[in-house]
Amino acid sequence: MQDQINSIKEKVATLIKNAVHSKELEEIRINFLGKKGEFTTLLKSLGSISAEMRPKIGAMVNEAKAKIEKDLEKAVADLKRKELDLQFEKEKIDVTLPGRKPQIGTAHPLTIIQNEIEDIFLGLGFSIEEGPEIDTDFNTFQALNFQDDHPARDAQDTLYVNKDILFRTHTSPVQARTMQKMHPEPVRIICPGRVFRRDAIDPTHSPQFHQIEGLLVDRDVKFSDLMGILEIFAKKLFGNDRKIRLRPSFFPFTEPSAEVDVSCIFCNGKGCSFCKGSGWLEVLGSGAVHPNVLRMGGYDPEEFTGYAFGMGLERITELIYQINDIRYFFENDVRFLKQFK
Template sequence: MEQQLNQLKAEMLQKIEEATNLKALNEVRVAYLGKKGPITDLLKGMGKLSAEERPKMGALVNTVREQVTAELETKAAILEEQAIQAQLAQESIDVTLPGAAMKSGNRHPLTRVIEEIEDLFISMGYEIAEGPEVEKDYYNFEALNLPKDHPARDMQDTFYISEEILLRTQTSPVQARTMEEKQGAAVRIICPGKVFRRDSDDATHSHQFMQIEGLVVGENICMSDLKGTLDVLTKKMFGADREIRLRPSFFPFTEPSVEVDVSCFKCGGSGCNVCKQTGWIEILGSGMVHPNVLAMAGYDPKKVSGFAFGIGVERIAMLKYGVDDIRHFYTNDVRFLSQFERAEG
């Protein structure tokens, strides 16, 4: 039996040496060390040996099995490394070849305008304030001097979720909330955000659009402060040679109220199709904060005053970039959006 075991050992080591892949090596292991293999048969036949021979032969069989197992593990490690290297060689790439160009995106034109305006006002000491798009009727209307029966509400008809909850029609509620939180302290903020109105979707109107409103509240704030601020804004957005004019208007939350026009940047004021031959283009509404709005927010209108203005971001972008249809901003057409990468490049 000992001679038979030595022959098996030599045969197994030879088969292990000849194995060229992991599958062949595993077949060797199963054939010789499996339940039906010759090593198992030898162990089963040990019952026929004498009591003196049985321990000696058992130890010898275990030694051979351990040696063969160790050789199997060593060869398996070698074959695994060879398989990995072969796979790497097969899947290797030439890193000196030019790579596929990955086209990067660029900022949306509305984002460009918002960031440009934010940077300007931050440099002037303003803070950026934000608020909920789903707003209470109180902050959207009542706190801005528009009680429930005020006819001016019809101009801002919007989407109601309940009798007291709606989609905000302007970012002015952020101003009301900020003044309420400040508890009489000075305020200097701009409020960018999305607003909603039940409006016709055409080339110049949308049921959803972006707005930036500004608010300054403090002692001795007057109309000249408002005009100076808006003059800086228009020169930043449309060019240093632009001029503005203020026209009387009406807004429930400001008194007095004014519409702001900028001199036409295409014709310089002589009249063209852009300014409808007037030489001026309307860009925003503004005015001095109404005393009622100040009082409802906890301020004393006899001690403090303020001004506010509201900018339609799409309108500014349309004028700045020469866009003729507001709907282009929301169709996600790459052909349209890619133009602004070149315009800003």
């Protein structure tokens, strides 16, 4: 009986050793450990053995079964691993091949910078106002203190639809409209938008461009408050090291008026080719709203003061991204557009 057990053990060990497929191991399990397997048969014949030998033989059988079970388990695991290895080898890929990229959309550079500027002013408590691109001569010029037949009108060669209606030359009519709508409540707005002028297109001129203007109307606001706002704006948009410098200027709708320079974002004021050695970049026009403009907006200039500022979005975007030709913005070459991620 003991010999019989040992010979089965040996036989099984050989079979396991030679098995090359998990199916063969399953057969081994069925043939030797299954309900009709050799050990079961062997155990059934225990009855023919002496009672005193029976527990000993039984233990031997169980021990052998346990060992085979363990060996089988190990063999199955080994084989499975081998099979997986084989399968993986078949599925081997070149990880250096390029990935499959999902199509990603990009925002226009002018939109990116416009959003940044809007966010800065939203943070300063400004809201955003928009107005029509085609507006009246009244809102565009007269309400902004441009007198008829004054040389100041020459600076903005206007695209007229008829004598009263025009393609707006600046976003300032939105200021006029907002004042007419809001008075006598205080105003704190920016107005971004598209503007038009009769200009031939070249690297620095375009008959269409964008402006962002700001307007603050309240009691007791001072010129120095305007400077504070513009300084924060310059630092937040161009970096905390930036300084601003104001130069007196003239706009019909503001008095006093100022051009606002920001210390050069490339050389930080030392002087370079971008700032033509001056250390400063001209980025904004600004000033105190002319009392005539306030009056036409419905505010009493003795009670209210206003401050306004304006900038060219293309100019600022060109500075930030070092774009050297305004035409890129409206040609929409995708090789240009995809650069602004």
